[in-house]
Amino acid sequence: MQTVGSWLKSAREERGLPLEVISEATKINLIFLSALEQDRFDRLPGGMFPRAMVRAYARALGAGEQTVLGIYAEQFPPPVAPAPEPSSTRKWMPLFRFSAFLALFLLAATAGLWYLRTEWRNRNEARNLSNTRPAALATSSPVVTAAALPKQDTSDETELSGLNLQVLVLEECWLSLSADGATVDRRLLKKGEVLTYHAENKFEALVGNAGGIKLVVNGQQWENLGSPFNVKRIRIDKADGKIRVTT
Secondary structure, three states: OOOHHHHHHHHHHHOOOOHHHHHHHHOOOHHHHHHHHOOOHHHOOOOOHHHHHHHHHHHHHOOOHHHHHHHHHHHOOOOOOOOOOOHHHHOOHHHHHHHHHHHHHHHHHHHHHHHHHHHHHHHHHHHHHHHHOOOOOOOOOOOOOHHHOOOOOOOOOOOOOOEEEEEEEOOOEEEEEEEOOEEEEEEEEOOOOEEEEEEOOEEEEEEOOHHHEEEEEOOEEEOOOOOOOOOEEEEEEEEOOEEEEEO
C-alpha cells in the first residue's frame, strides 16, 4: 500500500524540487517535512497538525491534494465508535469528557509551543550561519534597479579568462551554486541582494525561481532564464576562451 510519505517524496522528486523549497513555501520546519516523507508521524506534533502539514505540502507541490488526503485517511482511519456504556456509568460521562477535552487542549498547546520553539531555534541557527559564512563566497549590496545595470553584450559568447558571476536577486529565490565542482552557496536569497562569485572554468546552479534572478557573467547580462517560480538547472562553461550559458 502506498503511504503518505512515499507519495509526497515521489511527487516532489518528479518536480525536481529540493526539500528546502517546500519548507520555505509552507513555513514548515525541515525536520517535520523529512519525518513526513519517512512516514515517521511519531516525530510530529499530535492532534490536527499532521493532516494540516500533509495538506500544506500537497498544495506547495501544486497537485494531488485530495489524493494524498485520501491516502492519509486510509493510513490513519478514524477510531471505531465505542459501544454504549452501561446506564450506571452515564452520569460520570460529563466529567470524563471535560477531563479528555482538558488533556487534549494541554497536549495541543504543548505541541504548539514545542513547534514554535524549534522553529525559532532553527531560524537563529540559520541566521548565525549566514552571518559567519566566509566573505570570499559572496558579497551583498543594496537593491539594484534595471536603470543601474550597465549595458551588456547580448551575444552568447565573449572572450574571457576565468569566470566572474554576479547574481542580481529581483525576487526571493532559492539557490544552490557550485564553482569548478565545489559548492560555494546554498540558501534562500532575499530580494535586492547582489552576489559575486568567481570560478576558473564553470558554474553549475539549481534555481528555485528562475524568473526572480538575473545573471551577469564577465560583464555580460543574461535575462529570461525561466518563468517565475520555475525550477531551473543552469550551467556556465568556459571553453576555448568563450562562455556558454545553458538552461
